Amino acid sequence: MTLLKTFLRRGTVALSAALLCAPAMAQKKVDVRLGWQPLxxxxxxxxxxxxxxxxxxxxxxxxxxxxxxxxxxxxxxxxSNEAMISGQLDIDMHLSALPTVARIATGVPVVPIAIVGSNIANALMVAPKSPINDVSMLPGKTIGLPLGTSAHYVLASIVQTHFSKSIDEMGIKLVNMPVPEAIKMPSGIDVAVVWVPVRFIGPQLGISELLVDANGNTGKGHKSPGTRLPEVKKSWAYPEGYNTDRLYAFAREKFLADHPDVVLAFIRAHMEATAAAVKDKAGVVALANATWKQPEVIAETTLQTYAETSGVRTTPAVLEWDVMTLIKASEYLTFMKVRDKPLTWDGLKPILTKSAAVQKRAWESSDPKVAVGDMRKGFRGETKLYGSIVINGGAPVWEWNDTPDWGKRIYVSGPFKF
Known part of the structure; x- marks a missing residue:
């Protein structure tokens, strides 16, 4: 009996040791190629x-x-699109709506897995003391911006909302130039359209002032600075702004199918980093500025502008309005004759729902967990350096299959005719 007890005891110890070692032995090794945009x-x-x-x-x-x-x-x-198309990336992020539409419309085998940026806040800038101090004065003017970008899109949205006509119809001349050049208000242009953080650098250097931004907020370049223009209420994107834009994260379709837990880990890591960045404001300003190399106030304002780093949007889940953003961006590209036809809810559904299960798992394990009811309401907040932030929300993508009119129920037509 003593020998039997000894044998059983040793066997139990050996089994316990094996079980304890099992997770380490089962660790799977995976190389992951990721793309991101430091600016x-x-x-x-x-x-x-x-x-x-x-x-x-x-x-x-x-x-x-x-x-x-x-x-x-x-x-x-x-x-980044070219790298994904050529198979050089497994996951990438920081693509705004226009390149995202191009990626999806051309059939690149990728799946949106998260929203990593909201409240993009592109802006129209004028020279200090410019006589152009209202949107009503844009017709016939010359505007510098990078053509075919989100800057171009926000200008088209503002013009269409205010005048119910296109940029061409209003006699506005566009000059193609990079944002760092446009912000200097070079000779030959009356207005510049730029993005964050460049829009904050112009006033800091005294070379330009804010006329109006994507959300309808005015600056010192406007005759009524510090207000929100009432015309923004006519926009399909209200209460967010003249349009909506986002920064999306993607996984290659095969990578998501082969390694769903690695994609889940990426989403969880981004959620963890977002929470840490909101908590450690001084630390993240210093970290970002090591790359940006801007005055501290520029970095701080940039972080207070984005809905994620300001703590306003607290979930990366893809929601109805995040998909609506793609639909409307594709309508704009169709209007511009860049695409033959816009994206549709039915066409996007089989693509976006491929990551629904992984996104839901990320949400279920989050702490604190954002209630789905709060997602539907959208996100609102106020920051000292930027001001009011409103992000349109909606139901999460994992509810799409159980909601026949998911997305379609929030659709608003216009403003671009095609």
Missing amino acids: SGGSAAIAMYMIREKMFEKQAAKLGYTITPEWKTFAAGPP
Whole structure:
């Protein structure tokens, strides 16, 4: 009996040791190639935090994966698109609505997995003491901006909302130029359209002032600074602004199918980094400015502008209005004759719902968990340096299959005819 007890005891100890070692033995090794844009405002700061603290690696380890991430930087959406098309990336982020539409419409095998940036807040700028101090004065003027970008899109949206006519119909001449050049208000242009953080650099250097931004907020370049223009209420995107724009994160379709837990780890890591960035404001300003190299107030204002780093939007889940953003951007591109036809809810459904289960798992494990009811209401907040932020929300993508009119119920027609 004593020998039997000894044998059983040793067997139990050996089994326990084996069970304890099992997770380590079961760790799967995966190389992950990721793309991101260091100049994408507050969203970039979140990525910087996630990379520095190795949050992706730590979240993956909790799910049984040892990952080796290779982070690749891009200056804008088009080169990131090219890298994804050529199979050089598994996950990427910081693509705004226009390049996202191009990516989906051309059939690139990718799936949106999260929203990583909201309240993009592009802006129309004028020279200090410019006689152009109201939107009503834009007809016939010359405007400098990078053609075919989100800056172009917001200008078209403002013009269409105020005049019910296109840029061409209003006699507005466009000059193609990069944002860093446009903000200097060079000879030959009356107005510049730029994005964050460049819009904050102009006033800091005394070379330009805000006329109006994507949300209808005016600055010192407007005759009524510090107000929100009433015309924005006519926009399909109200109460958010003249239009809506987002920064999207993607996973290659095959990578998502092969490694759903790694994609889950990425979303969880981004959520963790977002919460940390909101909490450690001074730390994230210093971290971001090591790359941006701007006056501290510029970095602080940038972080207070984005809904994620300001703590206004607290979930990366893809919601109805995030998909509406793509529908409306595609309508604009169709109006511009860049695309043959716009995207549709029915066409997007089989693409976006591929990541629904992973997004829901990320939400279920989040703490604190944002109630679906709150997602539907959208997000509102106030920051000292930017002001009021409103982000349109909606039901999450994982409710799409159980909601026949998901997305379609919020659709508003216009303003671009095609």
